[in-house]
Amino acid sequence: MSQTILNSNQPVIKTTQLCRDFGSLKAISNLDFEVEKGQIYGFLGPNGCGKTTAIRMLTGLLLPTSGEIEILGLTLPRDAEKLRLKIGYMTQKFSLYDDLTVKENLTFIAKIYGLSRRDQAERIQELLNTYGLDQKADQLAGSMSGGQKQRLALAAATMHKPELLFLDEPTSAVDPENRRDFWEKLFDLCEQGTTILVSTHYMDEAERCHKLAILEAGVKRADGSPDELMQNMGAQVVEIESSQLRQLKQTLIALPEVITAAQLGSRLRVLVKNSCSDPLVFLAQQTALSTNAFTLVRPSLEDVFVTCTGKGRQ
Amino acid sequence: MKALYRLQAIVIKELTQLKRDRMTFGMVIMIPLIQLMLFGFAINTNIRDIPVGVVDQSQTALSRVLIQTVTATQVVQFTEHFHDIESAQAAIARGDVRAVMLIPQDVSQRLVRHKTVGLGTPPSSDEETSRPVAQWIVDGSDTMVAAAIKGLRAMPLTELLGLPANRITPTFEVALFYNPEQRTAVNIVPGLVGVILTMTMIMFTSAAIVRERERGNLEMLITTPIRSIELMLGKIIPYMLIGIVQVIIILGLGYSVFNVPINGSLLQLAGATLLFIMASLTLGLVISTIAKSQLQSMQMTIFVLLPSILLSGFMFPYEGMPIEAQYIAELLPATHFMRLIRGVVLRDVEIMDMTYDVTWLAIFTVIGLIVASMRFKKNLG
Numbered sequence A: 001m002s003q004t005i006l007n008s009n010q011p012v013i014k015t016t017q018l019c020r021d022f023g024s025l026k027a028i029s030n031l032d033f034e035v036e037k038g039q040i041y042g043f044l045g046p047n048g049c050g051k052t053t054a055i056r057m058l059t060g061l062l063l064p065t066s067g068e069i070e071i072l073g074l075t076l077p078r079d080a081e082k083l084r085l086k087i088g089y090m091t092q093k094f095s096l097y098d099d100l101t102v103k104e105n106l107t108f109i110a111k112i113y114g115l116s117r118r119d120q121a122e123r124i125q126e127l128l129n130t131y132g133l134d135q136k137a138d139q140l141a142g143s144m145s146g147g148q149k150q151r152l153a154l155a156a157a158t159m160h161k162p163e164l165l166f167l168d169e170p171t172s173a174v175d176p177e178n179r180r181d182f183w184e185k186l187f188d189l190c191e192q193g194t195t196i197l198v199s200t201h202y203m204d205e206a207e208r209c210h211k212l213a214i215l216e217a218g219v220k221r222a223d224g225s226p227d228e229l230m231q232n233m234g235a236q237v238v239e240i241e242s243s244q245l246r247q248l249k250q251t252l253i254a255l256p257e258v259i260t261a262a263q264l265g266s267r268l269r270v271l272v273k274n275s276c277s278d279p280l281v282f283l284a285q286q287t288a289l290s291t292n293a294f295t296l297v298r299p300s301l302e303d304v305f306v307t308c309t310g311k312g313r314q
Numbered sequence B: 001m002k003a004l005y006r007l008q009a010i011v012i013k014e015l016t017q018l019k020r021d022r023m024t025f026g027m028v029i030m031i032p033l034i035q036l037m038l039f040g041f042a043i044n045t046n047i048r049d050i051p052v053g054v055v056d057q058s059q060t061a062l063s064r065v066l067i068q069t070v071t072a073t074q075v076v077q078f079t080e081h082f083h084d085i086e087s088a089q090a091a092i093a094r095g096d097v098r099a100v101m102l103i104p105q106d107v108s109q110r111l112v113r114h115k116t117v118g119l120g121t122p123p124s125s126d127e128e129t130s131r132p133v134a135q136w137i138v139d140g141s142d143t144m145v146a147a148a149i150k151g152l153r154a155m156p157l158t159e160l161l162g163l164p165a166n167r168i169t170p171t172f173e174v175a176l177f178y179n180p181e182q183r184t185a186v187n188i189v190p191g192l193v194g195v196i197l198t199m200t201m202i203m204f205t206s207a208a209i210v211r212e213r214e215r216g217n218l219e220m221l222i223t224t225p226i227r228s229i230e231l232m233l234g235k236i237i238p239y240m241l242i243g244i245v246q247v248i249i250i251l252g253l254g255y256s257v258f259n260v261p262i263n264g265s266l267l268q269l270a271g272a273t274l275l276f277i278m279a280s281l282t283l284g285l286v287i288s289t290i291a292k293s294q295l296q297s298m299q300m301t302i303f304v305l306l307p308s309i310l311l312s313g314f315m316f317p318y319e320g321m322p323i324e325a326q327y328i329a330e331l332l333p334a335t336h337f338m339r340l341i342r343g344v345v346l347r348d349v350e351i352m353d354m355t356y357d358v359t360w361l362a363i364f365t366v367i368g369l370i371v372a373s374m375r376f377k378k379n380l381g
Helices: A002-006 A051-058 A102-112 A117-130 A146-157 A176-191 A203-208 A226-231 A245-253 A279-287 A301-312 B002-020 B022-042 B061-072 B085-094 B107-112 B143-150 B184-215 B217-221 B228-257 B266-290 B294-310 B323-331 B333-347 B355-375
Strands: A013-022 A025-035 A040-044 A066-071 A074-076 A087-090 A164-168 A195-200 A211-216 A219-224 A235-241 A258-264 A267-273 A294-297 B050-056 B076-082 B099-103 B135-138
Touching: A013 A051, A025 A051, A025 A219, A040 A051, A040 A176, A040 A203, A051 A066, A051 A164, A051 A195, A087 A146, A102 A117, A102 A146, A102 B002, A117 A146, A146 A164, A146 A176, A176 A195, A176 A203, A195 A203, A203 A301, A211 A226, A211 A301, A219 A226, A219 A301, A226 A301, A235 A279, A235 A301, A245 A258, A245 A267, A245 A279, A258 A301, A267 A279, A267 A301, A279 A294, B002 B022, B002 B228, B022 B184, B022 B228, B050 B061, B050 B085, B050 B143, B061 B076, B061 B099, B061 B107, B076 B085, B076 B099, B085 B099, B085 B135, B135 B143, B184 B217, B184 B228, B184 B266, B184 B294, B184 B333, B228 B266, B228 B355, B266 B294, B266 B333, B266 B355, B294 B333, B323 B333, B333 B355
Parallel strands: A040 A195, A040 A211, A087 A164, A164 A195, B050 B076, B050 B099
Antiparallel strands: A013 A025, A013 A066, A066 A074, A211 A219, A235 A267, A235 A294, A258 A267, B099 B135
């Protein structure tokens, strides 16, 4: 542990040309990325893009087909066992025991991680308080709501105060309010120095990350902070206010300069390639509408996502 | 130290889960209870009251006395009378009766000259004079039934004529040790311990790892510092306790309901049983690391269970099987346990005198545990 603290410049996670095949399917191809200490790093991508496979390799559950993984100064898969005490992993599906109570589940995890009897009670009480489960301590885990289960899972994953936390789509079974609270907990952990890698397919969650990688079909399409990604996305966003938007959309997406167009209520959001120097004028010409109808707007992460994925889609 | 701590965590977790799983908990008690009652009462190799018919062609007082004498053996019970052989054969084919006794017209002449009656002066070696009294037509497809009726062949007929028993001195004297009354339950009940333990122990543990995999717990478990061997042992220990409870139920009921004596010492009994429980549990664990779902683990359990019932010596004597089947039987822990438990319970042997079976079970357990731990890799593929 001391090594990793001394070398603060060293990335917490570093992968080089990481690949994993399942038969002929390339689940992950040539993945390179780095996560710095104290960051929340996001994997953003649609279902089946390889997020879970990547996380499973990083936690030592899956062996890479090729490539290198270095985590907290240890090399995977060789040092997988040494890593266990330093990382926490919250699986996509609830993986604690439905037929044990909240407290029994936490006690089990505490013992597995070798907490002494005295530390156990203290740490469990602390976690129950932090994650609002103290009223539920004697309830069976299987009978709890999605949000409660997820908080219990996070409590279990952080039992041994890991330096690095992997969360695989932690909020997929949770309502928006619980999601907000959950992210507050993540930032608390982050402030205490925990590095977090989280996968998601929600744009708003991805936007909260310090840095993120957009994955599609096992390939990293882009990475950087949300702002960087928005600035460098190579397209401009124009909103058009008009009638007959469906027809207008058909006309526009046929143009090579237009990447995509999506309707938002009474507006049409159009992504125009940067190669087009003045998108407003260009669109006005194409649509024969007055320039008043067009507004240049700030790109969102969804725009970035659409810009850099689209290609591999059917 | 940490290892013991983790092991204890798994054991407590398993016991807590078991406590909440009413179905499994009920099975622990009900399986031995029901099976013991079923098999203990139902399986009986001393066959009695086989339903048979008679075709009486002589219709004399003598033939009726003959029928009564045969009935008195309790081996058969005459349920039907037929007028001719054709209708009797048809009844056998339909399964109404298992055999038919055919009493010929000249039964009294045959009887008088019969050698066991010993009235006739003509030498009994003469073909003409030593004809059997009557004939049995038997449905020979069931060998046990057939053998019971074949046992009637040399039935003494002296009583028939009110004569003093003219006993022939048997060639051999037979002294029946350990089960002089020849009650089937004495052999079946200790064997049943083996069958029930095979069933429950393998079934419970074969589902053990698979269930964690199916419910998604395994993905969490293998990211923790737990070692395979700790997990394997932690899964076995609670079921050892269950196995012991089951043995107590079976032998206790066997003693009180079926009068099966426990001649050996309880310590020897515990030793033999623990050896077998361990072997069965590790076999279950190996299955658990191979099976992909609980259904598959169940199928594999049945695959082991059937030969354990049929080849282990529980139902049919090991010695009667062809060599190839004996090799297969030797592979099954149940075969070795049948010998051990019958030895201890019925013949009061020390298990250390049965080194072969003891060693075999011990080696099976160790190898099973190693195989299971090695097969259980702490990754998903």
